[in-house]
Amino acid sequence: MITAISWRNIWRNPTRSLVIIIAVALGLTAGIFSVALMNGMTEQKMRTAIENQTSHIQLHHPEFSVNKDIKLHLNNKAEIEKILEDNPAIKGFSSRTVAGGMLASSRGSVGVQLNGINPEKEKQVTAIWQNMIEGDYFEGDSRKPILISQKTAEKLEVKLRSKLVVTLQDSEGEIVGAAFRVSGIFKTTSTAFDETQVFIPKKALQDLLQLPAEVHEIALVLNDLEQVPIIKEELQKELGESVKIEDWKEVLPELAYLSDATVQTNVLFLAIILVALAFGILNTMLMSVFERVKEIGVLMAVGMNKLRIFSMIVIETVFLSVSGSLIGVLVGIALIKWTSQEGISLSMFAEGLASWGVSDVIYPTLSAGFYIILMFMVLITALLASIYPARKALSLNPAEALHGLNN
Amino acid sequence: MSIIQIKGLHKIYNPKKVPVHALNGIDLEITEGEFTAIVGPSGSGKSTLLNMIGGLDSPTEGTVIINGVDVSTLSPKKLIDFRLKNIGFVFQDYSLLPVLTARENVEFIMQLQGRKKEEFKKRAEELLREVGLGDRMDNRPSNLSGGQQQRVAVARALASKPKFILADEPTANLDSVSTSDLLEMMQVLNKEENMTFIFSTHDQRVIDKARRVVSIVDGKVAEDIQVEQEMAQ
DSSP states (O other), X not given: OHHHHHHHHHXXXXXXXXXXXXXXXXXXXXXXXXXXXXHHHHHHHHHHHIIIIIOSEEEEOTTHHHHOOTTOOOTXXXXXXXXXXXXXXXXXXXXXXXXXXXXXXXXXXXXXXXXXXXXXXXXXXXXXXXXEEEEOSSOSOOSSEEEEXXXXXXXXXXXXXXXXXXXXXXXXXXXXXXEEEEEEEXXXXXXXXXHXXXXXXXXXXXXXXXXXXXXXEEEEEESOGXXXXXXXXXXXXXXXXXXXXXXXXXXXXXXXXXXXXXXXXXXXXXXXXXXXXXXXXXXXXXXXXXXXXXXXXXXHHHTOOHHHHHHHHHHHHHHHHHHXXXXXXHHHHHHHHHHHHHOEEOXXXXXXXXXXXXXXXXXXXXXXXXXXXXXXXXXXXXXXXXXXXXXXXXXXXXXXXXXXXXX | OEEEEEEEEEEEESSSSSOEXXXXXXXXXXXXXXXXXXXXXXXXXXXXXXXXXXXXXXXXXXXXXXXXXXXXXXXXXXXXXXXXXXXXEEOTTOOOOTTSOHHHHHHHHHXXXXXXXXXXXXXXXXXXXXXXXXXXXXXXXXXXXXXXHHHHHHHHHHHTOOSEEEEESTTTTOOHHHHHHHHHHHHHHHHHHOOEEEEEEOOHHHHHHOSEEEEEETTEEEEEEEHHHHHHO
C-alpha cells in the first residue's frame, strides 16, 4: 500500500511532478547524448589509430622502441612468423621494415617515417588501402612506388606520378638515397599520422638500408580485440624475452589514457548533471512534504511508524527520479540510434577534428553497461535527494503537525 | 471497567522561555463504553488533554494510564505501535488520505497492523456498510460529502479494533443533517458494540447526546456531569 500511496502522491500535483520529470529526462537525454558523442569521437580515434597505426599487437626488438636504431631488427623473424601463422586467434600480420628519413621534392622536403611493407600482408592489418583518394595501392607497374598522404603531397607540392627522393642513413651509417614515384595518395582521419607516414615496398627499403630480409616490426590483428591480453601473454611465453610484445595501448599510451580519461570525464559530467538534478528533486520533495505536514501528522497519529513514513518519502523520490530517468534514457537511446546510423556531420570543425585524429562525421555510441551504471547513479542520487525531505517529515511532532504546524 | 486514568496531569509549553500552562493538574477517569464530551472555551486545554489521552504529546507532569499502560513512559516507537493497536482517531477535517479510496483508507490502518489481506478486505467492507457507505466504497474522499468523509473516518478509526475512539470536534465542519446522522451512528456503535467515544467539542448538538460532559477551564476540570445519572436522579 505504501508503494501505491507514494505513486499516487506524485500525481497529486501533476504539473509540479511533470516539470521535475521533464527536467530529469532532458538533463539525462542531454547527458547521455553528450557522452555518446564523446565516446563516438574517442572510439573513432582509437579505431583509426588501431586500423592505421598500431594494429592490435606489435612485436619489436626489445630496445627498438627506445632509440629506433635500424640495427635493432627482429633476429628470429622466420620462427616468429611461423608461430603467428599457427595461432588461430590471429587474423593476420604484417612484417615491416621501418626507418626515419627525409622525403624531398623539387619544392621542399619533410621528415617522415618510411614503412617498408608487403602490400598484401599489410592489407590484413591496416586500412591504408581503403583510404586511397588518388592512384592505387601498389597495384600499378611502377618499379619504385611510394604512397604518401594528401597532406604530404600538398607540403611537397607533388601529385600522382611525381618523383620524390628518399634520403636516409643505412645500417652502416652511410647516407643513402633513392628516387620513388608517387603511385598513390591516401587520406586518413588523422592529420598527425598523414603528415609523418609514407609507405614503400619492403624490399626497396631493405635494399636501401642494406638489411636484406630484416624487419623491425610485426603488426598483428586478432579476430577479437578483447583477446589481446590473452594472446599477448601467450606469445610472450612462446617467444621469450628476445621479443618485446606490446598491445595497442602500450604502443600508443596516449590512446589508453584517452580511453580511460573519456570514461572518467563521462562519469564526472553525468555526476554534475545528476547533482544539479538532485537539488531540483530535493526542492520538489521538500515542497511536497511541507504541503502535507498535517497529513503526515495524521499518519503518525493513526500509527504509521517512522520507517514507513521515511520509506514513503524515499519511494516517492525514487519514483519521481526514475520516471524522469527512464524517459531520458529512452529518448537518449532513440537519439543515439538515429544519429549513429547517419552520423553527425561536424564538417565546420573538420580541420580541428582531423588534427585530433577524428573524422568530421561522428557516430555516437554508448554501451549497454553504461545505461546500467547510469540508472544506478540515478537511484543513488534519488536516495540521497530523499534523505533531507524524509528527515524533515520524521522531525514533525504529531500533535503540532495535526494542526498544520511545522517546527 | 476503567480504561483511561489521568492523574495530576500538567502540560507546560515553552517551560524555559515564556511558560504557557495548558493543563494544570487534571484528574480524570474514563470507563469502558462511555460517550463523553470534553467541552470548554478555546484555549481551555481540551485539545491538549485529547493529545495527551491519544499519546500524541507527552505531559510535563502526571500520568496517563490507558488500559493499564502508562503512555507517558513509552518510547516514541512504542507509542506509535500503542496508538495503532489501542486508539481510534477521528479529526475535525476528516483527514482521510486523498489518494486512497474510502475502502483503501479503512484497509490501510489494518495493513499497518499487519493483518491478512482477506481479513482486512472483509472488515473494511463490513465497516463501510455499517457506516452506511456500502455503495461509495471505491470513491476517493474528493468525491464524498463532508458527512460521508467523516463516516469513512469513523470506519477507519474502528478498523483497528481500538479500545476507544478520540474525536476532535468531529462535527465542526458538518451541516445539521450530517451531524445528526453521524451522532446517531456513533451512538449505535456505542450502545451495540460498547465502543467508548471521547469527543472534544463546542457543538451543543454533540453535548446534548453525550452521557458524560467534562468541562475544562484554564487547564482544570471545572465540571464533570454524568448526564444519565442526573436524569435518573
